Amino acid sequence: MTYQPDMKRWQDMDTHDIVGEVLGKTFVCPACGRTHRADTQILDIGPDLLPSISDRIAPLGLSGRPLVVFDDNTYAACGEKLMSGLSRYNPEPFIFHRDDLHADSFAIGRVMLAMVNNPGFLVACGSGCITDTVRYSSLRTGVPFISVGTAASVDGYASTGTPVIVDGFKYTYAGVAPRAIFADTGVLMDAPPKMSAAGYGDVMAKYVALLDWKMAYDVEGEDYCPLIALIIAKALEECRSLTDDLSARRPAAYGRLMEALSLTGIAMQLMGNTRPASGGEHHISHLLEITDIQKGKHGSLHGDKVGIGTLITMYMYLQMFSDGMPAQRPTLGAAAWEKEIRRVYGTLADGAIAMNESEPPQGAVWEEQKRKIERSMEAYGYQHVARFATLLPELKERILSIGGPVRPDQLGYTVGEAYNAIAFGKEVRPKFTTLRIAERFGWLYDLADEISSGLAEGKIY
Ligand SMILES: [Zn+2]
Ligand SMILES: [Zn+2]
Incomplete structure (x- = not known):
């Protein structure tokens, strides 16, 4: 039977129950009319x-031997438990012995080489880097994967995009969602505290990301x-006030x-891109x-x-819009922009220049966009x-209280x-974000200057 979501009922449900309903389903969205799909079938945290x-x-009906990917830290955290839990499948471990692991060409190549025995499925036991490394290998080989999260540090577990570092640049490749996500709350709690502080920052980023996304829809017609x-x-x-329970080391808080x-x-799976979870704060x-x-x-x-980017972009929004629409200031010309991109991006400058317009929109196009921004600002x-x-x-204090950073x-x-x-x-x-709004009004470089030097002096926020 086709799944029929009920938008009205969802308004009153908590996210846990909504997501429980959509896991593993494909449905036509009552809100936007698109077909959404959640490939992850199981989300099990406890x-x-x-x-x-x-x-x-x-x-899940998986068969064959799994290749279980760890690094030394995640093996120490739960390797034996996981391997013995999977013993019915005769699992094969692969352990990275380096502490500067990134999801990069090396790590992906290494996992692909470790797949020599044709595993029936892959298990990523770790946080962001290991999950992304396995995700990309899963996409390329068609071997399904499941995720065993070891730290509540990042929202990328269920994502389908794979950020991979290649030749010094972070590209987002296609990826595949894990069939299931598991996390043992005891393991999450024993991860270094700075990891859950980072996870808290990645969730709080959505305050800015959601506003950037809605504006991008209104101004540039983005999905x-x-x-x-x-x-x-x-x-x-649901997560905002979790910091008290995290400080008190309550296992349930790590689960939440x-x-x-x-x-x-x-x-992000349902939308098919990272936009719902990532705005200007992520670009910083x-x-x-x-x-x-x-x-x-x-x-x-x-x-x-990301947490730092969130506080900075909130400050930017406040500076620009606390007193109505920002006054127009001069924007950076194409030649000066290119010079700056070469200075900042170095060997990656050609790629950045090719991907972006050299000047913000001008004339009638910008006037029309400004009208749209004004309407959106008034509406919400x-x-x-x-x-x-x-x-x-509030967020600054909360991040500090759980040991996270608030300044670069x-x-x-x-x-x-x-x-x-x-x-x-x-x-x-x-992409259209806070940063683009600031650029188009000619405020960006002044704000960047004020914020970067002000933060180091303990001013600004
Ligand atoms: Zn929708
Ligand atoms: Zn993120």
């Missing part, structure tokens, strides 16, 4: 579930779904954070990450940088931005690197 994992995955936005907004609110991260990943984070790769620096956690934007005035200090210098970035990320993070993707 205490001590690894010993019974063979029973839990039985409904949008109110239902998916609703799922994320609910998960976000992991669930919110998984739900936003499933929302991506450029900081490129800086790390170029300098050969061991990268900080994704969610750490001013209200959303007004909330940032209290949310920004806390992660070792210089004022110049922070400036570059705020000013030129937008060229990582040609």
Whole structure:
């Protein structure tokens, strides 16, 4: 029987129940008319579930020996439990012995080589890097995979896109969703605290991402779904005050954070892209990450940088829209822009230049866009931005209370690197976000300057 979602009923349900209904289903959306599909069939988060994992995955009908991918840390965290839980399938382990693991050409190549015995399925036991590495290998080989999350650190578990670092640039390749996601709350709780702080930052990013997404729909006609936005907004609110329970090390709180991260990943599956979960705040984070790769620096956690990007983009929205529409200021000319992109992107500049317009839209096109921005701000934007005035200090305190960073210098970035990320993070993707709004009104480079130097001096927020 075809699944018939009930939008009205969903308004009153919590995200856990909504997502429970859509897992493994394909349906025509009552809100946007598109066909949405969630390939992940099982989302199972709870205490001590690894010993019974063979029973839990039985409904998936997988067969053959699994190749179970770990690194030294995740093997130490739960390797024996997981391997013995899977013993019915005669699993084969593969363990990465390096602590600078990234989802990159090396890691993917290494997993593909380890598939020499033709595994029946893959198991990714880890957080972002291992999951993405296995995801890409799964897509290329057609061998299905399941995810065993070891830290509530990132929303990428359920995602279908695969961010992969190739020759110093982070590309998002196609990927495939895990058939099932498991997480043992005891394992999540024992992960380094900074990992759940990063996961909290990655969830809170959605306050900005949802506004950027709706604006992109209104201004540039990007695909949008109110239902998916609703799922994320609910998960976000359910998670906001979790920091008290995380500080008190209550296992259930780690489970709820992991669930919110998984739900936003499933929302990306339903939409078919990362837009519901990623806006200007992620672009700032991506450029900081490129800086790390170029300098050969061991990268900080994704969610750490995203949390910082979230506070920064909230501040930008507040600066631009606290007093009505921003006044128009001069924008950067094409020649100056290209010079800056070459300075910031170095060997990656040609790619960034090819992917982006060299100047923001001008004349009638921009006038029309401005009218649309104004209409959107009046309809919902001013209200959303007004909330940032209290949310920004609240989230800052909450992130700090669980040991996360709130300023780029806390992660070792210089004022110049922070400036570059705020000013030129937008060229990582040609998408409409906070950063593009600031660019088009001619505010971006002044704001980047004010924020990067102000934050290092302990001002701004
Ligand atoms: Zn929809
Ligand atoms: Zn993220």
